[in-house]
Amino acid sequence: MKRSFTFLDVLLVLVSFTHAPCAVRGHLYCQSTNSGMLRPHSVSITEFGAVGDGITLNTKAFQNAIFYLNSFTDKGGAKLFVPTGRWLTGSFDLISHLTLWLDKDAVILGSTRSDDWPVVDPLPSYGRGRELPGRRYRSLIFGRNLTDVVITGGNGTIDGQGSIWWDWFHNNTLDYTRPHLIELMNSTGILISNLTFLNSPFWTIHPVYCSHVTVQNVTILAPLDSPNTDGIDPDSSSDVCIEDCYISTGDDLVAIKSGWDEYGISYAHPCTNIIIRRLVGQTRTSAGIAIGSEMSGGVSEVHAENLQFFNSNTAIRIKTSPGRGGYVRNIYISNVTLTDVHVAIKFTGQYGEHPDEFYDPNALPVIERITFKDVTGENIKFAGLLEGIERDNFRNICLSNITLNVTSKYPWNCSYVQGYSDLVLPAACYPLKKRIYPEHYQDCYHLHNHLQISSHQKRGSQLLSW
Numbered sequence: 441m442k443r444s445f446t447f448l449d450v451l452l453v454l455v456s457f458t459h460a461p462c463a464v465r466g467h468l469y470c471q472s473t474n475s476g477m478l479r480p481h482s483v484s485i486t487e488f489g490a491v492g493d494g495i496t497l498n499t500k501a502f503q504n505a506i507f508y509l510n511s512f513t514d515k516g517g518a519k520l521f522v523p524t525g526r527w528l529t530g531s532f533d534l535i536s537h538l539t540l541w542l543d544k545d546a547v548i549l550g551s552t553r554s555d556d557w558p559v560v561d562p563l564p565s566y567g568r569g570r571e572l573p574g575r576r577y578r579s580l581i582f583g584r585n586l587t588d589v590v591i592t593g594g595n596g597t598i599d600g601q602g603s604i605w606w607d608w609f610h611n612n613t614l615d616y617t618r619p620h621l622i623e624l625m626n627s628t629g630i631l632i633s634n635l636t637f638l639n640s641p642f643w644t645i646h647p648v649y650c651s652h653v654t655v656q657n658v659t660i661l662a663p664l665d666s667p668n669t670d671g672i673d674p675d676s677s678s679d680v681c682i683e684d685c686y687i688s689t690g691d692d693l694v695a696i697k698s699g700w701d702e703y704g705i706s707y708a709h710p711c712t713n714i715i716i717r718r719l720v721g722q723t724r725t726s727a728g729i730a731i732g733s734e735m736s737g738g739v740s741e742v743h744a745e746n747l748q749f750f751n752s753n754t755a756i757r758i759k760t761s762p763g764r765g766g767y768v769r770n771i772y773i774s775n776v777t778l779t780d781v782h783v784a785i786k787f788t789g790q791y792g793e794h795p796d797e798f799y800d801p802n803a804l805p806v807i808e809r810i811t812f813k814d815v816t817g818e819n820i821k822f823a824g825l826l827e828g829i830e831r832d833n834f835r836n837i838c839l840s841n842i843t844l845n846v847t848s849k850y851p852w853n854c855s856y857v858q859g860y861s862d863l864v865l866p867a868a869c870y871p872l873k874k875r876i877y878p879e880h881y882q883d884c885y886h887l888h889n890h891l892q893i894s895s896h897q898k899r900g901s902q903l904l905s906w
């Protein structure tokens with residue numbers, strides 16, 4: 441029987457879109473953080489004595505330019521223009537209402553002398569540096585307590601020249617945790633767009649304790665075997681939108697985090713309302729999208745769609761451990777296309793890696809309401825290696841419309857997980873075998889009554905003119 445529109449249907453659509461899932465709100469945030477693009481004042485880094493020869497150290501020029509531009513923050517802000525050239529620099533600080541603009545052939549190069557990177561306190565939600573106890577090197581481009589910052593350009597490049605740091609890491613000569621390429625802390629209204637990021641010493645873009653962050657149309661590259669060169673790591677941040685990015689690095693392409701064991705639990709800053717869409721990339725050793733392993737402040741409302749991963753170890757991964765506490769809930773991943781991927785979906789419940797011996801082994805994470813929908817893949821070894829935690833099942837895991845060409849004889853291996861599935865090939869493991877429809881769609885995050893969904897989506901998109 442053909443259904444006809446009723447007033448109630450329309451009302452339902454309106455209600456469901458206004459209370460909306462972050463996907464809808466996230467869409468709006470993606471648009472609205474772009475407001476600071478027009479700045480009434482502009483200077484070029486050359487006016488502050490910078491030399492773009494790739495040899496002269498320009499840290500002072502960047503610092504002086506930004507100090508000068510500080511007087512414009514209450515006058516609509518200002519733009520710092522970086523022209524064609526190779527601009528070597530140590531770490532420098534941003535200010536509010538600033539646009540850092542890199543011309544097409546402008547390259548900001550990170551200094552290869554560790555002295556040019558100041559050492560700062562660890563993050564309170566980590567209690568120590570991530571890879572070594574104690575303090576950590578500050579990122580090349582750093583900002584704290586800021587509002588309205590734009591880092592953009594005509595596909596200019598920010599190159600961390602990380603290979604020296606990877607050598608220091610491999611031969612254990614570092615005293616502190618390696619620096620990120622960009623870190624913004626406790627900041628809001630951040631736009632990072634239209635740029636290329638190369639060879640970060642450690643994670644590439646790290647917004648931590650931030651809100652309203654957009655990363656759009658960026659390319660992030662590092663060798664596939666470079667250590668811990670994550671692409672974008674939203675950490676204890678809310679309303680983050682990542683779209684139209686190409687990332688190929690040595691670790692997770694996007695990793696969503698919120699602090700580490702007892703430090704993350706007590707700091708209690710969740711990561712929430714995270715939108716990821718149109719992400720393409722590869723990672724030989726890690727995941728396209730990872731949640732954790734640091735998730736002790738909680739991670740929720742993650743919507744990811746239109747993802748393409750190739751030549752990769754894992755497409756989507758949740759990593760946690762007893763001791764982490766916190767939660768990962770309300771995660772919706774859809775329209776994923778995979779080619780030559782070892783594991784499509786992976787849960788790791790015993791990740792280990794604790795900051796110190798003071799973590800509480802009884803602090804068990806809650807992992808629930810995780811939906812995977814519309815996933816296809818060619819040359820996949822394992823469809824799902826889903827390992828929860830004994831006496832702490834990962835629950836309401838929902839798989840809908842997943843078709844994978846799997847080469848292993850054992851495509852699924854599940855323990856301590858509970859959930860539902862429909863239209864999954866090869867057929868899902870026993871703990872997820874119960875059908876979603878008709879009875880269990882409400883147990884699944886963001887799955888609706890599929891009799892209504894197709895017509896709702898059409899009308900919803902007209903109403904919102906997506």
Ligand SMILES: *[C@@H]1O[C@H](CO)[C@@H](O)[C@H](O)[C@H]1NC(C)=O
Nearest residue numbers: 584585586587625626627649
């Ligand atoms: C965060 O930034 C705001 C505004 O700049 C400031 O008032 C607040 O004290 C900062 N909080 C922390 C923990 O740094």
Ligand SMILES: *[C@@H]1O[C@H](CO)[C@@H](O)[C@H](O)[C@H]1NC(C)=O
Nearest residue numbers: 533534583584585586625626
């Ligand atoms: C940021 O805010 C915190 C808390 O108010 C303050 O301690 C810190 O000095 C501020 N940092 C900067 C760089 O403004």
Ligand SMILES: *[C@@H]1O[C@H](CO)[C@@H](O)[C@H](O)[C@H]1NC(C)=O
Nearest residue numbers: 593594595596634635657684
């Ligand atoms: C992406 O960036 C490139 C150059 O960096 C630009 O030519 C292109 O228009 C951008 N696309 C979007 C959708 O912004």
Ligand SMILES: *[C@@H]1O[C@H](CO)[C@@H](O)[C@H](O)[C@H]1NC(C)=O
Nearest residue numbers: 594595596597635636657659
């Ligand atoms: C930007 O530059 C990088 C390399 O420098 C290139 O791979 C990428 O395709 C360019 N992006 C656009 C949108 O032109």
Ligand SMILES: *[C@@H]1O[C@H](CO)[C@@H](O)[C@H](O)[C@H]1NC(C)=O
Nearest residue numbers: 604607608609610611612613
């Ligand atoms: C570690 O690597 C750096 C950079 O390649 C090199 O200068 C240093 O001599 C190495 N140290 C040791 C102990 O191998």
Ligand SMILES: *[C@@H]1O[C@H](CO)[C@@H](O)[C@H](O)[C@H]1NC(C)=O
Nearest residue numbers: 474592593631633634656657
């Ligand atoms: C990226 O660059 C394109 C082409 O110049 C421009 O139209 C677009 O507004 C830029 N986007 C952002 C978010 O900076």
Ligand SMILES: *[C@@H]1O[C@H](CO)[C@@H](O)[C@H](O)[C@H]1NC(C)=O
Nearest residue numbers: 718745746747748775776777
């Ligand atoms: C799914 O994602 C691909 C890109 O990966 C895109 O071309 C396609 O339009 C998306 N499909 C839907 C239904 O959004």
Ligand SMILES: *[C@@H]1O[C@H](CO)[C@@H](O)[C@H](O)[C@H]1NC(C)=O
Nearest residue numbers: 775776813814815816841842
């Ligand atoms: C299943 O997913 C594929 C893309 O992966 C999509 O083309 C197809 O329409 C989906 N089928 C259903 C019944 O949703």
Ligand SMILES: *[C@@H]1O[C@H](CO)[C@@H](O)[C@H](O)[C@H]1NC(C)=O
Nearest residue numbers: 817818819843844845846865
């Ligand atoms: C993948 O599996 C589907 C369904 O079994 C099949 O139609 C398709 O030909 C396979 N593709 C390859 C490359 O094996």
Ligand SMILES: *[C@@H]1O[C@H](CO)[C@@H](O)[C@H](O)[C@H]1NC(C)=O
Nearest residue numbers: 825826827850852853854855
């Ligand atoms: C399934 O995974 C567990 C670890 O979670 C492993 O011990 C076991 O050998 C695996 N079984 C198969 C058939 O691969």
